[in-house]
Amino acid sequence: SQTIHQWPATLVQPVGSPLSLECTVEGTSNPNLYWYRQAAGRGLQLLFYSVGIGQISSEVPQNLSASRPQDRQFILSSKKLLLSDSGFYLCAWSLGGGRDQLFGYTFGSGTRLTVV
Amino acid sequence: AQSVSQHNHHVILSEAASLELGCNYSYGGTVNLFWYVQYPGQHLQLLLKYFSGDPLVKGIKGFEAEFIKSKFSFNLRKPSVQWSDTAEYFCAVIKGANNLFFGTGTRLTVIP
Numbered sequence: 001s002q003t004i005h006q007w008p009a010t011l012v013q014p015v016g017s018p019l020s021l022e023c024t025v026e027g028t029s030n031p032n033l034y035w036y037r038q039a040a041g042r043g044l045q046l047l048f049y050s051v052g053i054g055q056i057s058s059e060v061p062q063n064l065s066a067s068r069p070q071d072r073q074f075i076l077s078s079k080k081l082l083l084s085d086s087g088f089y090l091c092a093w094s095l096g097g098g099r100d101q102l103f104g105y106t107f108g109s110g111t112r113l114t115v116v
Numbered sequence: 117a118q119s120v121s122q123h124n125h126h127v128i129l130s131e132a133a134s135l136e137l138g139c140n141y142s143y144g145g146t147v148n149l150f151w152y153v154q155y156p157g158q159h160l161q162l163l164l165k166y167f168s169g170d171p172l173v174k175g176i177k178g179f180e181a182e183f184i185k186s187k188f189s190f191n192l193r194k195p196s197v198q199w200s201d202t203a204e205y206f207c208a209v210i211k212g213a214n215n216l217f218f219g220t221g222t223r224l225t226v227i228p
Binding site for chain 1: 152160162206208217218221
């Protein structure tokens with residue numbers, strides 16, 4: 001069966017420090033991968049998505065970047081965190097190849113990031 | 117701007133009460149609609165989804181939702197809630213390829 005792992009669960013980082021959040025998927029090949037963020041009082045916002053290794057699309061301009069070094073690994077990074085980067089970050093996957101709309105998305109457990 | 121709206125931010129119900137959570141979207145054309153639930157300490161799970169066909173969709177745990185195209189709505193319902201339904205509920209829409217857009221969520225608290 002397919003599983004998705006996301007870590008760490010919580011993170012407190014000072015302003016200006018770097019960030020690396022990792023997400024891995026098991027049990028499927030060539031998934032579409034996503035990073036979402038939920039800021040306080042707001043809905044989930046799509047940050048990045050990837051349809052293949054090395055292919056990253058950004059939905060909103062921001063202080064963050066994403067990379068996909070392997071088929072089932074998706075990393076969210078920042079060189080220097082801002083206070084406004086605080087929030088709840090969710091990784092998700094869906095089946096690729098245009099079939100994903102039939103199955104919905106599967107989410108990781110999320111990372112609560114607090115920038116202080 | 118295109119958006120997904122959930123007007124109820126926090127709903128408090130007693131057990132056995134009926135539930136209806138509102139969801140409206142502003143996208144034109146064909147959309148696929150979802151309701152997700154996040155129980156305390158757990159990750160998001162899919163409750164139900166609508167792609168086409170019967171606009172009344174049955175989901176897990178006794179939930180259902182009705183797609184009303186003329187009202188751009190996809191409200192979630194359950195005839196009798198339980199304490200274990202306490203969670204946060206997210207409405208979501210796929211418009212075009214791949215990308216899922218969420219509403220702000222509704223926190224449901226069920227009092228035993």
